[in-house]
Amino acid sequence: MRWVRLHPYNIAQKVQIVVEHFRENVAPLLGGQAKAMVVTASRVEAVRWQLAIDSYIKGKGYPIGTLVAFSGEVDDPDSGPEPFTEHSKTLNPKLRGRDIREAFGTAEYQVLLVANKFQTGFDQPLLCGMYVGKRLAGIQAVQTLSRLNRAHPGKDTTYVLDFVNEPDEVLAAFRTYYETAELSGVTDPALVLDLRGKLDASGHYDDNEVERVVAVELNPRSSQAELSAAIEPVADRLLRAYRSAAEDQQVARAREDEKAQQQAQDTLDALQLFKRDLGAYLRVYTFLSQIFDYGNTGLEKRAIFFRRLLPLLEFGREREGVDLSKVVLTHHRLIDAGRRALALSAQDPTKLDPMTAPGGGTVQEKEKALLTELIARVNELFDGVTDDDKLVYVNGVLKGKLLASEILVQQAASNTREQFASSPDLASELMGAIIDAFAAHSAMSRQALDSERVRAGLKDVLLGPGQLYEALRAKGEAARRADR
Numbered sequence: 001m002r003w004v005r006l007h008p009y010n011i012a013q014k015v016q017i018v019v020e021h022f023r024e025n026v027a028p029l030l031g032g033q034a035k036a037m038v039v040t041a042s043r044v045e046a047v048r049w050q051l052a053i054d055s056y057i058k059g060k061g062y063p064i065g066t067l068v069a070f071s072g073e074v075d076d077p078d079s080g081p082e083p084f085t086e087h088s089k090t091l092n093p094k095l096r097g098r099d100i101r102e103a104f105g106t107a108e109y110q111v112l113l114v115a116n117k118f119q120t121g122f123d124q125p126l127l128c129g130m131y132v133g134k135r136l137a138g139i140q141a142v143q144t145l146s147r148l149n150r151a152h153p154g155k156d157t158t159y160v161l162d163f164v165n166e167p168d169e170v171l172a173a174f175r176t177y178y179e180t181a182e183l184s185g186v187t188d189p190a191l192v193l194d195l196r197g198k199l200d201a202s203g204h205y206d207d208n209e210v211e212r213v214v215a216v217e218l219n220p221r222s223s224q225a226e227l228s229a230a231i232e233p234v235a236d237r238l239l240r241a242y243r244s245a246a247e248d249q250q251v252a253r254a255r256e257d258e259k260a261q262q263q264a265q266d267t268l269d270a271l272q273l274f275k276r277d278l279g280a281y282l283r284v285y286t287f288l289s290q291i292f293d294y295g296n297t298g299l300e301k302r303a304i305f306f307r308r309l310l311p312l313l314e315f316g317r318e319r320e321g322v323d324l325s326k327v328v329l330t331h332h333r334l335i336d337a338g339r340r341a342l343a344l345s346a347q348d349p350t351k352l353d354p355m356t357a358p359g360g361g362t363v364q365e366k367e368k369a370l371l372t373e374l375i376a377r378v379n380e381l382f383d384g385v386t387d388d389d390k391l392v393y394v395n396g397v398l399k400g401k402l403l404a405s406e407i408l409v410q411q412a413a414s415n416t417r418e419q420f421a422s423s424p425d426l427a428s429e430l431m432g433a434i435i436d437a438f439a440a441h442s443a444m445s446r447q448a449l450d451s452e453r454v455r456a457g458l459k460d461v462l463l464g465p466g467q468l469y470e471a472l473r474a475k476g477e478a479a480r481r482a483d484r
Helices: 007-027 042-061 100-104 138-148 167-176 191-201 207-218 223-255 258-288 297-312 371-381 385-401 406-414 417-419 424-436 444-448 453-463 470-484
Strands: 035-039 067-071 112-113 127-133 159-162
Touching: 007 127, 007 159, 042 067, 042 112, 042 371, 042 444, 067 100, 100 424, 112 258, 127 138, 127 258, 127 385, 138 167, 138 453, 191 207, 191 258, 191 297, 207 297, 223 258, 258 297, 385 406, 385 424, 385 470, 406 470, 417 453, 424 444, 424 453, 444 453
Parallel strands: 035 112, 035 127, 067 112, 127 159
Antiparallel strands: none
């Protein structure tokens, strides 16, 4: 699903919807000064959205300026050879070192794309539209969508176009904080001390290792190499322990030794729980230290140490890779779910639960996603005939017939993709292929014959995920080699 989210065709469809919706509904507000925010699910997605939206705006000649905001560097070889940052000339070429908040406030920019940034604490009264491509829940949903609530003279209309979230879940999040948010209990400040004791007792680190990392972290002259030398031995020790236990489990499973297998599983579970407890400590300490003065530097030192250690503990990641090199997106559709009015009510307010004892969980096996459920979720994107028919029709029948065209083979071998896409012969050959396929696929063929939009979409699919141009070019080059 992440592969689908990042697919150029998927992003291109959403970009078109966002830009056209902004132009028709948001841009005219506040005397033409209104702005919009696009909330993406990841930094890579933000980079690809920025490239796609700028390309679409440029192609249409729209006077819309865009900015993208994210932290750090994004290494995405599919988008460019060099890592991207907020100040990359490719992404924000006219920023020229300015602060993004300041630049977005000028008349030069109308749309801001964000990834885990500016969703909270961002005050821009001209913001009248938000396009959400990320799962939002609880307080995050309230804080993110509330960026639209900043008052401005004449501001009486805002828009939220959501690609991901269920309306009822968003409504439930807002109801919790509507009018009055009450706590059902009190949070015990001793939770941090209890969790520290549990983590120290695990034996996975000692005081000297904590002190070494803290000393490097707090020294303004220290280098990244010094920090790596301080923290990586601890991480390496934990990762090796996890790999060793995983190997022991495989051996025990092969020998059908249930006792040894359970011992290895217990070790794996303990390491996973240790990682979860690190995250729990950081969350609890970050929150409670703003309220209580613990007067204990040891707690702060562990927060610094854990913050550096946690991202390095990628237990089991070597087993989670999926080869998507041969996966092809054959068809895609965005469904308009319509408008939903989310009426808030003060009746039966939900109370906020206090923090309870952290670190008391257990490790559960990853839930196996049922294939039928996955298919049902993906199929929400499509309607009409079956998926098999669509796959055969576009990637089999139409592509196969077009591959038999000598004219297209010659043109693909002699032209770039852009030149080939503009060929009038491609349009006529596609029409011929549709007519030839009419008998076997009358339903889709009838729709394609009756709609120029469908034919244009078919051409986009064939040139994109269908890789028609590549197949024709390969066929042409093979024919040339045979002639020699």
